[in-house]
Amino acid sequence: MISRPTDSTATGDDRAEAIDKAANLIEALPWLSRFHGRTVVVKYGGNAMVSEELRVRFAESIVFLYYAGLRPVVVHGGGPQISAMLDRSGVESTFTAGLRVTTDEAMDIVRMVLTGQVNREIVGLVNRHGPFAVGMSGEDANLLTAERKSVLVDGEPVDLGRVGEITGVDPGAVAALLADGRIPVVSSVARADDGGVYNVNADTAASALAVALGASKLIMLTDVEGLYADYPANTELVSRLGVDELKALLPTLSAGMLPKMEACLTAVQGGVPQAHIIDGRVPHSLLLEVFTDQGVGTMVADEELEAALLAGDRPRSWRPHDNRTDHTDGGRP
Numbered sequence: 001m002i003s004r005p006t007d008s009t010a011t012g013d014d015r016a017e018a019i020d021k022a023a024n025l026i027e028a029l030p031w032l033s034r035f036h037g038r039t040v041v042v043k044y045g046g047n048a049m050v051s052e053e054l055r056v057r058f059a060e061s062i063v064f065l066y067y068a069g070l071r072p073v074v075v076h077g078g079g080p081q082i083s084a085m086l087d088r089s090g091v092e093s094t095f096t097a098g099l100r101v102t103t104d105e106a107m108d109i110v111r112m113v114l115t116g117q118v119n120r121e122i123v124g125l126v127n128r129h130g131p132f133a134v135g136m137s138g139e140d141a142n143l144l145t146a147e148r149k150s151v152l153v154d155g156e157p158v159d160l161g162r163v164g165e166i167t168g169v170d171p172g173a174v175a176a177l178l179a180d181g182r183i184p185v186v187s188s189v190a191r192a193d194d195g196g197v198y199n200v201n202a203d204t205a206a207s208a209l210a211v212a213l214g215a216s217k218l219i220m221l222t223d224v225e226g227l228y229a230d231y232p233a234n235t236e237l238v239s240r241l242g243v244d245e246l247k248a249l250l251p252t253l254s255a256g257m258l259p260k261m262e263a264c265l266t267a268v269q270g271g272v273p274q275a276h277i278i279d280g281r282v283p284h285s286l287l288l289e290v291f292t293d294q295g296v297g298t299m300v301a302d303e304e305l306e307a308a309l310l311a312g313d314r315p316r317s318w319r320p321h322d323n324r325t326d327h328t329d330g331g332r333p
C-alpha cells in the first residue's frame with residue numbers, strides 16, 4: 001500500500017491553492033475529449049531548442065500529449081544548429097527569401113546536423129519516458145520527395161542549390177508508427193528522384209506532413225509569441241486569423257515568419273482545421289495551447305473544419321481506445 005504524507009499544518013491558503021490546481025486540471029477536460037485519438041503535428045524550430053532546459057520540457061510536453069491520448073508527430077528544424085556547424089567547418093552560408101542557399105558541401109552538413117544530431121537528441125529525450133520515439137529522416141520510406149526549388153527575387157530566378165520543393169509525401173511509415181503506439185520524430189531532409197537529397201524548410205515539411213496525415217492540428221514552436229501585426233515596428237500579437245485575412249497579410253511578411261504563415265495556410269487549405277504559431281521559449285506552451293480554453297500564440301483556422309472538430313466529429317474508424325492502448329496493455333509502461 002502506498003500512503004501519502006498528510007500535512008496537519010495546511011492553511012486556508014493551501015486549500016485555495018489546491019482548489020485552483022483542480023480547476024486548472026478540469027479546464028483540460030473538454031479538450032482531452034475533443035483531441036483524444038487525434039493526430040497533432042508539432043514543428044519544433046531550432047530557435048526553441050537553444051537550451052537543455054527547453055529541450056527537456058519540450059520532450060515532456062510531447063510525452064504528456066501521448067499519455068493524454070493524442071497522437072503527436074514531431075517534425076523538427078535546427079537552423080541555428082546547422083549555422084553553428086557550418087561556421088565551425090568554415091563553410092559559408094547565406095539566406096535568400098528565408099531559405100538557406102545550400103551547396104553540395106553544405107548539404108552534407110545540413111543532413112548530418114538534422115538527422116544525425118538534432119533528431120537523435122529529441123528521440124533520446126522523449127525516450128527517457130519510455131520506448132516511444134522513433135527517429136526518421138524525411139528521406140526514409142519516401143516520406144518526403146522533393147525537386148530543386150526555384151525562387152524569383154526582384155523578378156529574377158535565383159539558384160538556391162540543394163533546397164527542395166516538396167513534390168510528394170508518403171505518410172505510410174509515419175502512420176504505421178502511430179498505429180504501433182510510437183511517436184515519430186522526422187527531420188526535414190527530403191529524397192530527390194535523382195537519388196540525392198534536398199534541404200527542406202522544416203515549417204514547409206511539417207505542413208505537408210500534417211496535410212498528408214489528415215492531422216487535426218499543426219503547432220509550430222518558435223522564438224516569438226506568435227505573429228505580430230506590424231513587425232518589427234509593433235509587437236501586438238494576432239491571436240486568430242482566417243484564411244482570407246492571412247492571404248491578404250502574406251505579401252507584407254518578412255523572413256522567418258513568411259515560411260511559417262505560408263505553412264499555416266497550406267495546412268488549413270489542405271484540410272487541417274487549426275494551425276498555430278506558439279512561443280517555444282515558454283516551457284510547456286504546447287500544453288497551454290492544446291488544453292486551455294484561451295490557448296496561446298496565433299491560430300489560423302478554417303471556420304467550417306474547426307466547427308466540425310470542436311463539435312467532436314470523429315473519423316469513422318475512431319474508437320476511444322485505439323490500438324496504441326492495446327499495445328500499452330501488452331507491456332508498455
Ligand SMILES: Nc1ncnc2c1ncn2[C@@H]1O[C@H](COP(=O)(O)OP(=O)(O)O)[C@@H](O)[C@H]1O
Pocket residue numbers: 045046047048077079221222223224226227228229230231253254255256257258
Ligand atoms: N510579423 C512577424 N511576427 C513575428 N515574428 C516575425 C515577424 N516577421 C519576422 N519575424 C521573425 O521571425 C522569427 C521566427 O522565425 P525563425 O527565426 O525562422 O524561427 P524558427 O527557427 O523557429 O523556424 C522571429 O524571431 C522574428 O524575428
Ligand SMILES: CC(=O)N[C@@H](CCC(=O)OP(=O)(O)O)C(=O)O
Pocket residue numbers: 044045046047076077078079080082098099100110163164188199200201202203
Ligand atoms: C531550406 C532551409 O532553409 N532549410 C532549413 C532547414 C532547417 C530549418 O528549417 O530549421 P528551423 O525550423 O530551425 O528554422 C535550414 O537549412 O536552416
